[in-house]
Amino acid sequence: MKRKNEQTIPEEQSVKTExxxxxxxxxxxxxxxxAEKPPELVNPEDKKERKKRxxxxxxxxxxxxxxGVGVVGNWYYQNTDVSSTIQPLIDSATEKTLGKAELVDATTTDVSEENTYFTKARMERNTxxxxxxEKLQTVISNTSETEAARTAAAENIARISNFITIENKI
Known part of the structure; x- marks a missing residue:
């Protein structure tokens, strides 16, 4: 039996094993x-920020x-023989101006032939x-013609003048 005054020995206390x-x-x-709810792994606002980032x-x-590609290309252009082959082409292009005979193909004479064709066709149509x-005007001015012939001639003159104005607009 234990006495009240005696202290318990630590060995007697229940020691837990590992x-x-x-x-x-x-x-x-x-x-x-x-017991706890699982926390939200990703906040939607964080997703948007990550996407923007x-x-x-x-x-x-x-x-x-x-x-970087531009810098490397420029360095390569300046430090290789490529620049010596391209530079004369660049210089010759800057010396040329538009309108000189060098830039115009001198063998194209089709344009002048086409212009003369259209000019001739226009002249023939006008004549x-x-x-x-003139023939219709003579019919109108001739008093011996019937009234029906005069009105028909006037209508033909009006029709021809309409065709002329339409062609001029085109």
Whole structure:
């Protein structure tokens, strides 16, 4: 029997083994996790910000890449023999001006032949109309003609003049 005044020895106290401590910890951990709701893994606003950030980073990366290619290309152009073969072509292009005979193909004479064809056709059409109009005017001015012939001639003159105005508009 224990006396009231005696203290208990630590060996007599119930000492838990490591396995028991681990089992208690595991129970507490499972209880705490099952009671809580799972937190939202991703906030929608964070998603939008990440998307914007990714777009910004990709745009900057593309710009830097293009700039790098330009710098490397310029360095390559200045430090190789490519510049010596291209430079005379660039210089000769800057010396030429538009309108010089060098830039115009001198073998094209089809344009002048086409212009003369259309000019001749226009002249022939005008002379044919003029002769027709003169004949119709003589019919109108001749007093010996019937009234029906005069009105028919006047209608033909009006019709020809309408054709002339339409062709001029075209």
């Amino acid at each position: 396995e028991e401590q681990f089992a208690e910890f595991e129970e507490e951990f499972n209880e705490n996790n099952s 990714k777009k910004y980073i990709s745009a900057v990366a593309a710009f830097v890449l293009i700039l 044919a109309r003029d002769t027709a109009l």
